[in-house]
Amino acid sequence: xxxxxxxxxxxxxxxxxxxxxxxxxxxxxxxxxxxxxxxxxxxxxxxxxxxxxxxxxxxxxxxxxxxxxxxxxxxxxxxxxxxxxxxxxxxxxxxxxxxxxxxxxxxxxxxxxxxxxxxxxxxxxxxxxxxxxxxxxxxxxxxxxxxxxxxxxxxxxxxxxxxxxxxxxxxxxxxxxxxxxxxxxxxxxxxxxxxxxxxxxxxxxxxxxxxxxxxxxxxxxxxxxxxxxxxxxxxxxxxxxxxxxxxxxxxxxxxxxxxxxxxxxxxxxxxxxxxxxxxxxxxxxxxxxxxxxxxxxxxxxxxxxxxxxxxxxxxxxxxxxxxxxxxxxxxxxxxxxxxxxxxxxxxxxxxxxxxxxxxxxxxxxxxxxxxxxxxxxxxxxxxxxxxxxxxxxxxxxxxxxxxxxxxxxxxxxxxxxxxxxxxxxxxxxxxxxxxxxxxxxxxxxxxxxxxxxxxxxxxxxxxxxxxxxxxxxxxxxxxxxxxxxxxxxxx
Numbered sequence: 128x129x130x131x132x133x134x135x136x137x138x139x140x141x142x143x144x145x146x147x148x149x150x151x152x153x154x155x156x157x158x159x160x161x162x163x164x165x166x167x168x169x170x171x172x173x174x175x176x177x178x179x180x181x182x183x184x185x186x187x188x189x190x191x192x193x194x195x196x197x198x199x200x201x202x203x204x205x206x207x208x209x210x211x212x213x214x215x216x217x218x219x220x221x222x223x224x225x226x227x228x229x230x231x232x233x234x235x236x237x238x239x240x241x242x243x244x245x246x247x248x249x250x251x252x253x254x255x256x257x258x259x260x261x262x263x264x265x266x267x268x269x270x271x272x273x274x275x276x277x278x279x280x281x282x283x284x285x286x287x288x289x290x291x292x293x294x295x296x297x298x299x300x301x302x303x304x305x306x307x308x309x310x311x312x313x314x315x316x317x318x319x320x321x322x323x324x325x326x327x328x329x330x331x332x333x334x335x336x337x338x339x340x341x342x343x344x345x346x347x348x349x350x351x352x353x354x355x356x357x358x359x360x361x362x363x364x365x366x367x368x369x370x371x372x373x374x375x376x377x378x379x380x381x382x383x384x385x386x387x388x389x390x391x392x393x394x395x396x397x398x399x400x401x402x403x404x405x406x407x408x409x410x411x412x413x414x415x416x417x418x419x420x421x422x423x424x425x426x427x428x429x430x431x432x433x434x435x436x437x438x439x440x441x442x443x444x445x446x447x448x449x450x451x452x453x454x455x456x457x458x459x460x461x462x463x464x465x466x467x468x469x470x471x472x473x474x475x476x477x478x479x480x481x482x483x484x485x486x487x488x489x490x491x492x493x494x495x496x497x498x499x500x501x502x503x504x505x506x507x508x509x510x511x512x513x514x515x516x517x518x519x520x521x522x523x524x525x526x527x528x529x530x531x532x533x534x535x536x537x538x539x540x541x542x543x544x545x546x547x548x549x550x551x552x553x554x555x556x557x558x559x560x561x562x563x564x565x566x567x568x569x570x571x572x573x574x575x576x577x578x579x580x581x582x583x584x585x586x587x588x589x590x591x592x593x594x595x596x597x598x599x600x601x602x603x604x605x606x607x608x609x610x611x612x613x614x615x616x617x618x
Contacts, residue, residue, distance in 0.1 A: 128258060128272040130251060130289060133232070136192075136278055142184075142231035143193035144219050146212070148240070149177035149203045156234035156278065157196075168196065175200055180215060182222055193232075197222070207241060210527035213249035217257030217597030220275070224258060228273045235279040243279055244288045250277060251292035252299075252609070256598035259300045261307040294418045295612050299605035302414030306407045306587070306603035310386035313406070315353075315361040315434035318383055321413060322363045322432070329420030336362040346477070347451040348458070348469035349433050355390060355443025356436035362474065363409075363432040365416045369425055375485040376427035377615065378478040379416070382467045382491035383409025383434035390437045390463030391445050404603060405467070407586035408490035409434055411607040418612055426618055431478050433470035437463070449548045453477055454571050459548040467493050468552060468564050472571035479575050486515050486576040489568065490607050491583075496560025498584040503592040505529045506585045506606065509565035512576035519578055522613040528606055530580065539566045582606050 136143065136158055145154035152172055159165070164187060171183045179202035184195050199215050201207065216233060223231040233254075235246045258272040279285055305313065305321060319335045326333035338359040342350045346362065353360030363383075370376075384405040388394060394402065409432040416430040444450070448460040450469070454476035458469065471489055478487055497507045508530045510516040516532060523530045539562045545551040550570055554563030565579045585606045588599060 128255060129274040130293065132277045132279055132281055134281055136234060138192060140193050140230065140232040140276065141228045142195045142197055142223055144197040144199055144231060144233045146201045146236045147172065147177040147198050148201060151177050154198055155236040155240060171198055180218055182218060204240065208527060209525055212241065212246050213253035213598060214596060216250045216253030220254035220257045221597055223273045224270060227270060230274040232276040232278055235277060244284060247277060247279060247285055247288050248292040251289060252296045253598050255296040256299055259303060260600060261602050291422060294421045295609055298414040298418030299608040301417055302410045302605040302608050303603040305413060306404060306410040310403050313385050314358040314436060315385055318409060318432065318434050319361045319363050322365055325413065325417050326365060331420050332366040334364040346453050346473045348473040349435060351444040351450045352437055352466045352469055353435035355440035356438040358436045360435040363434060365430040367416060367419050367428040369423060370427040374427050376429045376482050378429045378431060378482055378484040378487045379412045380431045380471060380474045380478055380487060380489040381409035381412030382471050383432050384467060385434060385436050387437045388439055390443055390466060391439050392463040393439060394464060404587045405492050407492050407582060407603060411490045414605060414608045415611050419615060424615060426615065429482050431474045433474040435470055437466045456550060456570065457548040459545040459551040461551050461553045465552045467491050468567040471568055475568060475571040479572055484575055488578045488611065490580050492586050493581045494561045494564050494583055497581040500561060501531055501584060503584040503589050504594045505531050507561050507581040508532050508578055509535050509562060510578040511569060515576045515578050519614055522610050526609040526613050528610040533562055535562060535565055535569060539563055543567055580607060
């Protein structure tokens with residue numbers, strides 16, 4: 128898919144698309160046309176009434192410029208959100224591909240509706256992500272995505288916005304592509320190789336710590352969880368050093384369990400196939416690091432991805448085991464399906480000790496309890512720092528990747544105390560499962576500002592409970608990439 132800009136609507140195109148506000152009698156940004164075409168447009172405007180997501184196509188016979196005009200409803204002006212243009216642009220792009228068009232054009236709405244920078248960014252993100260399709264293993268591939276021309280007044284700011292939006296969308300698509308891979312095609316070694324490829328293309332430092340070294344250096348959580356699989360665990364580290372040498376980095380940590388059986392505490396067979404998505408946190412970090420490097424952000428960012436396969440093998444760790452984590456604390460294992468917090472605790476402690484960061488943000492498909500609490504459209508955030516939380520929530524509002532803060536008081540920390548070790552890897556029964564998992568992670572960190580995003584409900588589409596969005600086709604969503612890139616760009 129190629130993207131270009133034009134300042135005039137008077138260009139030859141297979142499909143000219145304009146947005147329509149509810150109860151409006153005009154197409155935003157569309158110039159006057161001849162009487163016959165205008166009459167057809169006016170009738171269509173009455174029929175569709177600008178309803179959110181409603182699309183109407185008007186064929187133009189003998190048109191010198193546009194072969195068709197598409198009217199796209201965006202609802203009432205007072206109800207417009209940061210997601211409106213992104214959502215509707217996604218529907219437009221899918222319609223263009225359905226029509227097997229080679230290209231189409233979208234008119235950016237006037238600034239009284241939404242500022243041009245925001246509109247352009249949303250159009251690009253919406254169209255690119257909506258045209259993504261995971262067909263790697265299909266014998267019949269999806270038709271080639273059509274090119275897009277954005278009708279907007281050209282400027283340096285617009286050009287920059289396009290570059291940024293493309294990098295952001297590409298990062299999210301990259302995340303989806305990896306996260307969608309089946310477990311037989313994606314092991315910890317596979318993820319390590321992806322990281323190596325990213326580092327080579329984008330001149331980042333890449334380090335891979337493998338099983339013998341993990342054990343030797345005291346990564347007890349990663350070592351324990353990975354013991355049951357023939358696919359060895361890896362700790363993947365990417366470094367983007369484009370800020371001042373004395374600038375403390377932002378450390379991003381992502382859980383990457385390439386397949387999670389639950390280990391000895393075996394999961395039910397129903398929906399176990401979805402446990403290929405238990406690597407989504409790590410894939411999110413890879414996607415962010417790819418975009419950070421391509422955008423050449425003038426900051427220091429470190430991506431750390433603990434990756435394992437949780438299998439019930441002869442050497443698998445067991446309920447009742449006591450292991451020593453990287454930070455020296457001992458953990459009693461009560462359930463081997465609470466494995467994500469073990470590998471994350473190692474990675475968090477390593478990130479803090481090794482890099483003395485300004486802040487740490489982790490991403491993990493950590494708890495089913497998060498889905499019970501918040502459903503499938505909102506992620507949980509748990510943090511030890513109000514300022515960091517506020518900045519991430521602000522970026523959540525900008526990108527519409529929704530998050531909700533949960534508390535973490537001493538009472539919750541007490542719920543993970545063990546009678547036989549320092550801590551235990553589950554709380555008390557079913558109570559506050561998302562928060563006690565976060566409490567386990569907090570115990571790995573000393574005093575660095577930290578935020579944990581539990582993305583269990585939002586990392587992939589999960590049936591009818593997931594709100595349908597054209598830019599999130601079935602499968603992995605890439606949640607967190609756009610959110611954190613917005614946060615990083617504002618530093």
